[in-house]
Amino acid sequence: MSIKLVSWNVNGIRAVSKKDEFWDWFDNNDADIINFQEVRATKKDIPKKLADVDEYDSYFNEAEKKGYSGVATYSKIKTVDVSRGLGIEELDSEGRVLKVEFEDFILYNIYFPNSGMEAKRLDFKVAFCDALLDELKELKSQGKNLVITGDYNIAHNPIDVYNPKNCEGKSGYLPEERAWLDELEEAGFVDTFRMFDESENNFTWWSYRTRARQRNAGWRLDYFYVNEEIKDNVKSADILSDVYGSDHCPVTLELDFNKGG
Template sequence: MKIVSFNANGLRSAANKGFLEWLPGLDADFVCIQETKAQEHQLRVPELLPPGYTAFFRDASTKKGYSGVGIYTRREPDEVITGLGWEPFDEEGRWLELRFGKLSVVSMYFPSGSSGDERQNFKFACMDWILPIFDAYLASGRDVVICGDWNIVHTRKDIRNWTSNQKNSGCLPQERAWLDLLFHDRGWVDSYRHLRPDGEDYTWWSQRGAARAKNVGWRIDYQVVTPSLRPRLKSCAIFPEPRFSDHAPYLVEYE
C-alpha cells in the first residue's frame, strides 16, 4: 500500500504545473491533498480527476478559495467522514477521512499561526481540542494514517534554521511539546522519523529569499500512524523536484 501526502497550495495551480501527469509514476493507492483552495464543483472536473481514482473533497464553507482537503483513492470507501464535530475547525475544510474496514486514511490540514496572534491562538485551541480525539482513535483499535500539513516541526533535524525560529509559529516550544505528547506519550508514530531516524529532509520552503534553492526548509508534512501500523512501515520518499507547490509530496509505502 502506497500513500502520498501533498499540500498543493492550490490544486488547480499544482495541476497546471504537471502534478497530475507526474502522479501516476508513484503508483499510489491513496493521494491525500491539502490546501485545495477551491470549492468542490471547481475540482470535480475531468482535468482534475486522474484516471483510476475516485475523488473525495471537503472544502471550506467559511471562505471560498481557502484551505480545503481531498483524497484520491483507488478503493471505494465504506464510510466518508468530513469533520470532527467542531464547527470552527470543520468549516475551514481541514479534515477528510475515508474508512475501509478497520483502516482510516485521513487528509488533514492543521491551522497555521503565522499570520498573527488571532490565528496562533486558534491553532493552540485546535491543539487542545483535537488531542482527546486522537486519544479516542488510539483507543478504538483502528489502523489510522493521518496525512497532512501539520504546520509544526518537531526537532532540530526538521528545520534548517532552528535557533532563529524559536519564536516563530510552527517552531514554538509549546507546539513542539504537543508533538512530544503525541509521539512520545501517546505512541503515535511519525512515519518519516521511524524510517529515517537521522534524516534531515524538508517538505516546505518559504517562497522568499531563494529558500528552496538553498534548501532552507521545514519538515511540516507528515504521515502520522497508529502504533499498529509501525511494523508495516516499509519505505518513504520526499520529492522536492519537480516543483508543483511550496511543499513537496511525501510518499510512504506500507507492507
C-alpha cells in the same frame, strides 16, 4: 495487501494544475491513495481531469470561505465510510479534515491551521489540535488503526528546520506547537519518516523568498503518523523533494497488511 499513500500541500489545486511539473508527477505516480491539502477550490471549480479521475474515487472537504484551505483525497481502494471535520462547529468551517475509513485503517487527511503572524491564531490551532488528539486517542482505545497525514504546519525538532536558532519564536516552531507533537507521540503515534531516516536536511516546505529551495533552507511540516500498533506494517516512508509545483513537496508512506501487527 501493500498500499502506497502520498500527501501533498499543493498550495492551490487550480494553480498547480497549470504546471507541467504537477502533471509529470500526477500522471506517473503509482499511489493507491493521494491526499492533497490547501486545495482552495470546490470540486466543480477544478479541471475536469482532476475532478473525475478514472482510476480514483475522490472526496473533498471545502472551506466555507471561497478560495481558502480545503483538502481532497483520491482513492483506488474501496472505502467503508467518509466523514468531514471533527464534529465541532467552530473548528470545522475551514474544511481542514477529511476522514476516510478503509478495511484496515482510518485515514485522516488534514490541513492543520497556521498559527499566523505574531501567533494570532495560536489559540485556534491549539484547540484544533487538542480536539483532534482527543478523537485519535478514543479511536486508538477502540483498537482502530490510524494514519494521520497532511501539512501539520509544525516543525517538530531542531533537526526539522534549516536554522533552529533563527526559527525560534516563529509560527510553526512555537513551543506550544512542538509540544503538541510530543503529546501525539506520547499517546502512541509514530512519525514514520523518522523510522527510516534520522538525518538532517530533510525538508518538505521552502519559502518562495530568497531561493530557499535551491539552498535547501526548508522546514519539515508534512508528515505521516501511524498508531504504534501498526508500525511493523510500515514498509517505507519518504520525502519526494525532487517533485516541484508547490512550495511543499509530497511525502509518501507504504503499508503492508500481509505482515503481522
